[in-house]
Amino acid sequence: MALLSRRSVLTAVLGAALAVPLAAVPPAAVPASAVVGGAPASTAAYPWLAAVGSPLFFVRPSGQFCGGALVGPDRVLTAAHCVSMFRSAPGLLTATFGRDDLTGTGGRTVAVTSVRVHPEYRETSFKDETVGHHDLAVLTLARPVDRPAAVLGSPGSARTGRIAGWGFTSENDLFNTRLRTARAPLPGNAACERAYGGAFDPSDMLCAGSAAADSCQFDSGGPLLVRGRVVALVSWGYGCGKPGYPGVYARLDSLP
Numbered sequence: 001m002a003l004l005s006r007r008s009v010l011t012a013v014l015g016a017a018l019a020v021p022l023a024a025v026p027p028a029a030v031p032a033s034a035v036v037g038g039a040p041a042s043t044a045a046y047p048w049l050a051a052v053g054s055p056l057f058f059v060r061p062s063g064q065f066c067g068g069a070l071v072g073p074d075r076v077l078t079a080a081h082c083v084s085m086f087r088s089a090p091g092l093l094t095a096t097f098g099r100d101d102l103t104g105t106g107g108r109t110v111a112v113t114s115v116r117v118h119p120e121y122r123e124t125s126f127k128d129e130t131v132g133h134h135d136l137a138v139l140t141l142a143r144p145v146d147r148p149a150a151v152l153g154s155p156g157s158a159r160t161g162r163i164a165g166w167g168f169t170s171e172n173d174l175f176n177t178r179l180r181t182a183r184a185p186l187p188g189n190a191a192c193e194r195a196y197g198g199a200f201d202p203s204d205m206l207c208a209g210s211a212a213a214d215s216c217q218f219d220s221g222g223p224l225l226v227r228g229r230v231v232a233l234v235s236w237g238y239g240c241g242k243p244g245y246p247g248v249y250a251r252l253d254s255l256p
């Protein structure tokens with residue numbers, strides 16, 4: 001099981017919300033890797049990139065636990081599993097833009113006023129991992145942000161993409177707070193079906209990554225880019241950077 005699986009992130013968020021001491025969050029094993037083979041990046045190159053979080057999630061600087069992409073002046077696209085538990089309390093969520101390192105105060109944080117989850121979002125499982133189907137949600141911000149929106153697209157027949165996020169980078173760097181990006185191969189649906197069988201649904205999912213480049217915990221909701229367009233968002237995977245198990249992404253071209 002990953003260090004902070006979706007469930008334990010959830011437990012931590014809800015635990016924080018209920019003021020349960022962190023010791024109550026069950027300890028978990030360590031992930032193999034995260035934005036492996038990546039390098040530090042600047043949000044200047046990704047002005048639409050949001051760090052989605054909550055002040056209640058005090059275990060992470062800036063309260064960050066996911067990524068997201070500005071798609072309109074006051075709209076952020078993120079993963080449903082990141083925010084579905086905030087549907088009835090959207091005001092507990094924030095989106096921060098322009099903060100290269102989460103320990104800093106740069107950029108700008110905006111409150112969230114509504115959470116809309118994909119109508120077909122549902123969870124199944126693969127081994128210890130929660131699998132999100134149609135793992136997409138749209139946040140409405142309290143005020144418009146004066147930043148360019150991300151350009152969305154389709155992967156076409158691309159063989160590689162780029163991933164970006166503030167998530168863990170390796171077993172020895174669990175507490176990464178820097179934005180990092182990596183180039184990741186797109187191994188295709190057959191490779192993904194070999195890894196995940198029926199848990200992988202090519203109609204709304206896409207695989208990316210290898211043992212050398214993958215996303216990991218706290219990268220969810222962040223972008224997979226092809227030719228500068230966001231084509232999918234980080235969703236799930238078996239561990240991180242495990243040979244034969246690429247990361248799985250929620251395709252944007254499956255949006256209703």
Ligand code: ARG
Binds near residue numbers: 009
């Ligand atoms: N579920 C994780 C998150 O909430 C993302 C996991 C991605 N895993 C992978 N091997 N690419 O941050």
